Every structure is written in C-alpha cells, then in structure tokens.
Amino acid sequence: MKRRNFLKGVLYGTGATMAIAGGFGTFNKLGSVKAEAIGEDLETTVFSSCEMCRNQCPIAVKVKDGKVVKIDGHPDDAAFGGVICARGNAGPSLLYDPQRIKKPMIRTGERGEGKFKEVSWDEAYTYISDKLYNVKDQYGGEAIALASRKGPHDWFFRSIGKAMGSPNVFSHEATCPMTRSVALDTTFGNEAIAADYANTKYLISIGRNWFEGIHVAQTRAVSKALSNGAKLVVLDPRFSITASKGEWLPIKATTDLAFVMAMANIMIDENLYDKNFISQYTEGFEKWAEEVKDKTPEWAEKETGISKEKIIRITREFAAAKPQAILDFGWRTAYTPNDYQLRRAILIVNMMIGNLEVPGGYYRTKPANFLKDFPDQAVYAKGLGNITQPSFPKASQGRIDGTGVKGTPGQIIPAYDGAVGKIVESILTEEPYPIRAWLVHRFNPYISLTESPRVLEAFKKLDLLVTCDVYMTDTAYFSDVVLPECTYLERSEPIFDMSGLTPKYVIRQAAVPLVYSDTKPYWQIYKELGEKMGIGDYFEFKDMEDYMSQQLRPTGITLDKMKEMGVWTPPGMNAFYVRASDANASLDNVLSNHSKKIEIFSVDVEEATKQGVPKYISHPQPEEGKFRFVQGKVAVHTNAGTANVPILNELMPTNTLWMNPVSCTKLGLKDEDEIVIASGLYEHKGKIKMTEGIRPDTVFCYHGFGRVSPELRRAFGKGINGNHLIPNEIGEVGNTVTSTTFVTVRKA
Amino acid sequence: MDKSMIAELYLSFAAVFHRPNPDVSDHLEELVDLWSEVIPEIDEAVQKLATFCREFPPGEQRLNALWEHYIPLFETGEVEASPYASVYSGEKGLVLGKEAFNVQQFYANCGYVMGEKSGELPDHLAVELEFCALLARNGQSEALMEFQKKHLTPFLKSILPRIKNSDRPVYSDIATILEIRQLNLQKEGDFVG
Numbered sequence A: 001m002k003r004r005n006f007l008k009g010v011l012y013g014t015g016a017t018m019a020i021a022g023g024f025g026t027f028n029k030l031g032s033v034k035a036e037a038i039g040e041d042l043e044t045t046v047f048s049s050c051e052m053c054r055n056q057c058p059i060a061v062k063v064k065d066g067k068v069v070k071i072d073g074h075p076d077d078a079a080f081g082g083v084i085c086a087r088g089n090a091g092p093s094l095l096y097d098p099q100r101i102k103k104p105m106i107r108t109g110e111r112g113e114g115k116f117k118e119v120s121w122d123e124a125y126t127y128i129s130d131k132l133y134n135v136k137d138q139y140g141g142e143a144i145a146l147a148s149r150k151g152p153h154d155w156f157f158r159s160i161g162k163a164m165g166s167p168n169v170f171s172h173e174a175t176c177p178m179t180r181s182v183a184l185d186t187t188f189g190n191e192a193i194a195a196d197y198a199n200t201k202y203l204i205s206i207g208r209n210w211f212e213g214i215h216v217a218q219t220r221a222v223s224k225a226l227s228n229g230a231k232l233v234v235l236d237p238r239f240s241i242t243a244s245k246g247e248w249l250p251i252k253a254t255t256d257l258a259f260v261m262a263m264a265n266i267m268i269d270e271n272l273y274d275k276n277f278i279s280q281y282t283e284g285f286e287k288w289a290e291e292v293k294d295k296t297p298e299w300a301e302k303e304t305g306i307s308k309e310k311i312i313r314i315t316r317e318f319a320a321a322k323p324q325a326i327l328d329f330g331w332r333t334a335y336t337p338n339d340y341q342l343r344r345a346i347l348i349v350n351m352m353i354g355n356l357e358v359p360g361g362y363y364r365t366k367p368a369n370f371l372k373d374f375p376d377q378a379v380y381a382k383g384l385g386n387i388t389q390p391s392f393p394k395a396s397q398g399r400i401d402g403t404g405v406k407g408t409p410g411q412i413i414p415a416y417d418g419a420v421g422k423i424v425e426s427i428l429t430e431e432p433y434p435i436r437a438w439l440v441h442r443f444n445p446y447i448s449l450t451e452s453p454r455v456l457e458a459f460k461k462l463d464l465l466v467t468c469d470v471y472m473t474d475t476a477y478f479s480d481v482v483l484p485e486c487t488y489l490e491r492s493e494p495i496f497d498m499s500g501l502t503p504k505y506v507i508r509q510a511a512v513p514l515v516y517s518d519t520k521p522y523w524q525i526y527k528e529l530g531e532k533m534g535i536g537d538y539f540e541f542k543d544m545e546d547y548m549s550q551q552l553r554p555t556g557i558t559l560d561k562m563k564e565m566g567v568w569t570p571p572g573m574n575a576f577y578v579r580a581s582d583a584n585a586s587l588d589n590v591l592s593n594h595s596k597k598i599e600i601f602s603v604d605v606e607e608a609t610k611q612g613v614p615k616y617i618s619h620p621q622p623e624e625g626k627f628r629f630v631q632g633k634v635a636v637h638t639n640a641g642t643a644n645v646p647i648l649n650e651l652m653p654t655n656t657l658w659m660n661p662v663s664c665t666k667l668g669l670k671d672e673d674e675i676v677i678a679s680g681l682y683e684h685k686g687k688i689k690m691t692e693g694i695r696p697d698t699v700f701c702y703h704g705f706g707r708v709s710p711e712l713r714r715a716f717g718k719g720i721n722g723n724h725l726i727p728n729e730i731g732e733v734g735n736t737v738t739s740t741t742f743v744t745v746r747k748a
Numbered sequence B: 001m002d003k004s005m006i007a008e009l010y011l012s013f014a015a016v017f018h019r020p021n022p023d024v025s026d027h028l029e030e031l032v033d034l035w036s037e038v039i040p041e042i043d044e045a046v047q048k049l050a051t052f053c054r055e056f057p058p059g060e061q062r063l064n065a066l067w068e069h070y071i072p073l074f075e076t077g078e079v080e081a082s083p084y085a086s087v088y089s090g091e092k093g094l095v096l097g098k099e100a101f102n103v104q105q106f107y108a109n110c111g112y113v114m115g116e117k118s119g120e121l122p123d124h125l126a127v128e129l130e131f132c133a134l135l136a137r138n139g140q141s142e143a144l145m146e147f148q149k150k151h152l153t154p155f156l157k158s159i160l161p162r163i164k165n166s167d168r169p170v171y172s173d174i175a176t177i178l179e180i181r182q183l184n185l186q187k188e189g190d191f192v193g
Helices: A005-012 A091-095 A121-139 A154-163 A178-188 A216-227 A256-269 A275-281 A285-292 A297-304 A308-320 A339-352 A422-429 A452-460 A522-532 A544-555 A559-565 A603-609 A646-651 A661-667 B003-017 B022-026 B028-038 B043-055 B060-075 B085-089 B098-109 B125-137 B141-166 B171-188
Strands: A027-029 A043-049 A058-064 A067-073 A105-107 A116-118 A144-148 A169-171 A193-195 A202-206 A231-235 A247-249 A325-327 A362-364 A437-441 A464-469 A481-484 A493-497 A505-508 A627-632 A657-659 A674-678 A683-690 A698-702 A742-747 B112-114
Touching: A005 B003, A005 B028, A005 B125, A027 B125, A043 A559, A067 A091, A091 A646, A105 A121, A116 B060, A121 A144, A121 A437, A121 A464, A121 A481, A121 A522, A144 A154, A144 A422, A154 A169, A154 A437, A154 A522, A178 A339, A202 A256, A202 A308, A216 A231, A247 A308, A256 A285, A256 A297, A256 A308, A256 A339, A275 A339, A297 A308, A308 A325, A325 A339, A422 A452, A493 A522, A493 A544, A505 A559, A522 A544, A544 A559, A657 A661, A661 A683, A661 A742, B003 B028, B003 B125, B003 B171, B022 B028, B022 B060, B028 B043, B043 B171, B060 B141, B060 B171, B085 B098, B085 B141, B098 B112, B098 B125, B098 B141, B112 B125, B125 B141, B141 B171
Parallel strands: A043 A505, A144 A169, A144 A437, A202 A231, A202 A325, A231 A247, A437 A464, A464 A481, A627 A698, A657 A683
Antiparallel strands: A027 B112, A043 A058, A058 A067, A105 A116, A105 A481, A193 A362, A493 A505, A627 A742, A657 A698, A674 A683, A674 A742
16 A cells, blocks of 8 residues: 555545544444433442452442442341442442453563563464463363462353363462361361351450451441440450450460360360250360360460460350350461361360350351251242253363372362462472463462462463453463453352352342453353353353343242342341250251261361361471561452552552561661561562551561552552562461461661 | 645544554554654654664564553553543543543534444543544534544643653654644644644
8 A cells, every 4th residue: 555545545434444434443423323312311220249359248339321430338238238348439440440451462572571462352262272272282181270269250260171171270268268168168067157246245356357357247247246245355466457346365376276275175174165065966075175185274375475364264254155155267368287277176166165056156158058958947948040061071180289189188178179379389390290271360379379489480381371350460460361351340240149147149230331342251251262162062151141040040030130139138037047946956957067966076187187186286486586477458458459459559559567666676677667578588678667566576467569560550569478478388288378487677 | 734634644643542453553654654744843753763663564573562562551551651531631540531421422512423343432542533533534623623622632731741751662752743743733823733
C-alpha cells in the first residue's frame, strides 16, 4: 500500500480494517437507538456474594447507570446483618482499576523480564494446550500440577488437570488452616465442624484473630458473645486487635500445645471434665490422660512463660462455663511442623467439656443432605444437585506429596488439598518425579509459599507456567501465559452451599457487564480450554445459567427466585443442634468415621505418625540476639490477594516489623528506623514499629507485602514479604510452617 | 488544512494508541511520513521513530517491540499512563467514571455509538482520537471543536506528559509530536486545524 493509502483506506472503510462507520471499527452509526437512552438514571440492587477474600459473604450490590456505586452486606442474612468488611467495601475499586489484566498475554522475553504480548483467547488456549500435551507426552500427565485458592472454581480448573491424568491438584490450604482440617478429619471423621461463637460464654483463642483475620459472620458472632458478657482469653505473642478485647496472655510462640495439655491435666486432676460425654461419645481418653499426666501447670509455666496460677484459673473458668465454652480450633497457617497435634489437642479439650452439638460450642454444619436422616428436620432437606462428569483417567503415578499413602503421614493429608509446597520441591529436586508444568488459578505461590526465592527458582525451571488472575501478580509476572479473569462483580457462578446451623445457599451473579470486554469468568475459560484440548466432555453444560439450573433442580427453587433472594435458607427452620434438647442424643450422623466415636486416640493418626494421641514436642526458643519471626493478618487486606487494590492499598500500603522497646534499646533501634532482617540464607529490608504489643523475644509483620511484580504498581517493593525469610519447611502433614524461624535485625 | 488531512492526522494518532496490531505496526513509516509532512518542529522525534523503524523492520519483531512498551505504558499492571480519561478526571483514579459517560453521551449526540465488539471503554485515548477523525472526515467541525475543548484537550494535558516522561520508544516520541500538534493548534486558535 502506498504512503497514506493505509490511513485513507481505514478512514473511508476501503482497507483491510473496513468498518461500518469507518476508522478502526470502534463506532457504529447510531441508527434507531435514541441518544437519550444512554445515561438513563436507573438504580438497582443485585444480590450476590463477595470475593475480596474466600469467605463469599452475601452482598447487596447497588448499581446506578450500569455502574457499581456501593456494596453492602445482604440485608436478609441474619448472620451478616447487612454488614461487610473494609475489603468488601473496596470491591468497586478493584472492578474499575485501570491496572487489571485486560487481555490474554503470552511471554515474549525471558521469564521474569516482564515482556509480554497480548493475544486472542484462541491463541492462548492453543499455546497452553500444545505445551500441556508436550509435557504429558514427554513426562506423563503427572508432571502437570495445578494449584488454586480453594473455591467454586476448583470443579472447572481441576478438571483440566485430572483429564490429563494428573493426580497433582492442590488447594492453598496447606498454607492456611489445613492442620485444623487434619485434626477434624482424624477426630470426627469430617471437616464440617464449626463453632457457635455467638452463644458461647467463654472463649479462648490460640492466635485466632477474629478482628483482623475477618470472617464477617464469625466476627459479628464473637462481638455478640462479648456484648452478652462472654469472657475472652487470647494467647498470642503479639497484642492483636482481638487480644485488646479480652485478657491477653503473651505466650512464647510454639508452646501453645503445652498450655492445652496443661488444661487437660488440670481438668482431670480436679474432675472438671464431663465424664458422661467422654464415656458415651469418645474413645481413647485413657491414653490421653496418660499423655497429659505429667503436663502440670508448673511444667507448662516453664514452657509457655504463662504463670501456673493463670493457667489454672483460666482452665477452671473454662470448665465452669461448660458446655457453652470454646477453646478455639484456630484458622491460620501452621505454627510448627506438628501443628496438627496442637489442633487435635484443642478438639480433645473441647470434648472434655462435652461442647459438641449444643449452643455455644461446636456443631456439625447442617447442609440439606445431612438433615434427611433426622425425621423432624427432613422436610428441610432440599439438597443441591450435582453436574455429572465422565470418569477421569486413572493417574499412572501417586501424588508427589504422598497423600493417601497408608502407613505414612500422607495417609492423613486431606486428599482435596494436598501439600502445595511440595510442588516447588518436586520441580527443583525432581523427587519423587519432576513437575514440568504448573497451572495457577487465583493463587500467588510467590507470596503464599514460604521461601519465596526458592519459588522463583522453581518457576524458572518449568516448561509451562500459566496464571489466571485479575492482576499481574508476582506469579503471573513470571508466567508464560497470563489469563485475565473478570472480577466477581462481573460473573455468575455455581450456587454455594454455605450451611451452618441451618442449610443455606448463596448465589453469585453478575452485577454489571464486563468492564474490560476480553476478560472472562473462570468457568468459561476452563470450559473453552477443555474444548480446545479435546476434553470438552468434562464440561457438559451450556453456560452458567444452565449449570445453576441443574444445581437447583432437586431443591424446587427456581433460578429466578434464587437471583431475586440472593440467599436461601429453609423458611421456618430454627438453628439445629443435635444435642440441644437431649444430652444423650446419638451423634452417629455427626461423626463420619468408622468407629462412630470421637477419636481421642486416632487409629489413623497412629498408623500415619505413631502418635495416636497428641504428644508434646518442645521447639527451640530464640537465643539472645535472635528473635522468633511470626506473621499474621490485617483487617484491610487478604493475604496475597489485595495489596494492589486501590482503596485497600490507600488504607495500608505497606507493613513494618513490630519489635518490643526493650529489644529495640538493646539493638540501638528506634521507631521507624530502616532495618535489615536476616534469617540465615535470606535478608529483607524493612522498617521498625516499636511497640510494647509484642514479646521481647519475638518480632512480627503483617502478611502479604513486599511484592516483586513491578506491574503491581501500588504494592511493588513496599514492605516486608515474611515468606522471603522463612525456609520452605513442609510439616508432618504437608503444612507450611511459619513460626519456627529465627531472625536477627540490624540497622540498615 | 482540508478536512481529509485533519481526519487522517487524528486517525494516525488513534492508530498508534490503539493496541498494537500488524496492520498499524507494518505501516508505521506511513504515519511518520504524514506527521513530518504536516507538523513543524518535530525533527528530533521523527528521527527517533525512523531509527526505531530501521531497527525493527515491519513484521513480528516490530510488533513484539511495540507490545513490550505498550503493555506497561497503557495496558496492564504498572500502567504508566493510563489511557482512560476517567482516571484523570475522577477523584479516585478509576475507570468508567463520569467522563466515560459524558463522552459516550457526546458520541450519541453526534450520531455514533460504540460497537458491541469494539471491546474498549468510551474514554480510551485511541477511541477519542478515532472519534475526532470521524467528525473531521464528516465535516462536523463544530462538534469536533466542542469535543476537543471539553474532552480531548484536558485529557491530553494529563496523559501526554506521562507518556513523554515514560521515555518509552515510539510512544514517548509520538506523544511529543501530538503535544506539539496540540500546541500549534492552540497558537493558531483553531482547535479543528
């Protein structure tokens, strides 16, 4: 084409890019559409659910002129009371963030160099498909790993890996409360146990921080209990917001199990436990009694740094409140390699006061399918339907983390979750066999897994790394292909079962059309990728409306009704505790294990780790000049997920290292000093926050900062990434370990 | 300057501020020729563009070189110079602010609507420039002048310095050229050209 013929062609619609109105095809003639139709002053409310963290709180999205202007909690959900947290409020700033990923991208430069080109979805799918089949042909399907933040996307995301014959699908749980899941599984036979905080009279937290690690319904329930006069005791080396609401016991980190075993010792010694409950519902109590007989308050005082008088007083207060008392089972990353035994011990002490299936204690969640076995509740048993899939091919090798292998710790690792930190090890060591491709969905291993530099090293060894997310996360930045997912405010997805003391279903539906038109919901992405790969049979639904309709069919609830309500609970049903009116009621339906007993001594744990009842292991304490390094959550961010969200970044753009004034003085440091934190192999710069709200032998920072992707413009290079300093130690049941690292601190 | 030339000028700038595509990438020399012909005092920027064109001949290599700078500059992540007017005119730095609705309304009043498949927000820099090209081509001079005054000029005042300051090849040079072009228009008191 001669000079300017190109432009003329485009302008007048005679060239290759001819369009209706001329130009690049951006505009059409308005035709019959009235100009006044644009900008109609329409205001609506769309009921959906939040995704600023993984709790999926029901929300009411206010939409004006086609734009989200405000998000509130769902007004008709009593557990939420029309309230959402700061993160939920910040949703619109994520939705309208110019820094989101807008198109599929393929890397053009070296890995980590940040050079990408945008491509069509078809090109992206073709690229991924070709690479995955290459890996499968060369190394087997098991060389493909998938990891995601646990959620409703898993059904779609995981189908890709399973259809390729990979057993290596992982959730993020090993970096979160998986040790609690192991404890629940091995004690009750299922993980679906929750705490009735709202009705409790005495609440002991072991590092659980409801007012910063916020789950709105649970935070409100704890607040309600406190308002009603409940006593709160918080064991934490740091003075958290939660600690400020009760009695703070600044325990030496990693000694929590000593405190819990001493509680059991005192309760047995002083006959404070519920003998009838133990006799009727549990097995193995005598072995536990034997294990704790020398775990006296005097012994625990030396271990924990908490006076024996306090330990005795708190134990007596706790037992006196039975059964409306809760020693909380926690919801956080594992402290130690054997953290699951701490969680088991916590559950056992709770069972010693018989607080299962009564108000103010623990309860089995009550999904509709559970209720069918209770004649007086069966009327409410309207269970969701499943979407069928063909059988997946059998994997030719076992999982890289040994999950499911009898006679090893893998026996008790939850099969759905696995030990996600093992992916990095298998990439680098090729043991038990190499992982060559890694698909990541809304998960950021660089920040979420310990020993971040090693994670980067692993990325560089892969044949294929794919990330699907809304932002160019640290992991996305090192990926070969980046897939732009739309936000939760722009997508519909499967109905969630959020049952608690009654069944409850919650919908997520698009509140507004796509802001960036080439982003897609995850279900569409994996369905289309599956079809491109020739495995479309695993995605037998037309679209999300069809999927949701199939789910709802057995319930008798129509999709339109569900959209209109947002949240469904059985009309007229009251909170259901199996033992509320009959203290001797059968718990056979609550317990899913073979024994139909609460397993204080667990045969499975004995087979897996030779510790059928929890045993105490004393972990090293920091020597003079070193500090234990611990991390935690903050109320305005969600772990690895929100550091770059505009409003939340504005509220808290960075973190600091908390240090006690006594320690600061010894090191010649003062508040806001620039420092270097060293953990042996690794160092990290940061800034000191001098505070009496932490033990002198411990330092603390909030998790989720210190980002390395320059494309996270607001968060890049700000603050401390704690996981940069912590070695990738995989605990006994596959959990990451976050509280056994010691650091030194010096002025920068 | 006749309306066809004005339209081509607007379209040439729209072309480079849309996402890189093979058609535009392969015709970059043509755009540079146009600018050097009708916009005075842009020799340095033209030289830099000519160097780029020599270093990256038409084809995939040039397209990838454009992507390398377009993405961090306009598109994803760091977004050194967000291409959406709302980001600069709103109080929160977010897209789809009031300005997006205002320009959309302006398009409608002039007889245009963005196609469903255009895939772009109404206040994207390239979209506004393309709209100006259509107005110029169709002789809608008054509308063009009004759009320039109310929407495009304030937007360019915010975004062009950011693109220039990024020092990214091609884009910072073209921002310089567009800025000179705008200054010349203002000197002449003739927003339409």
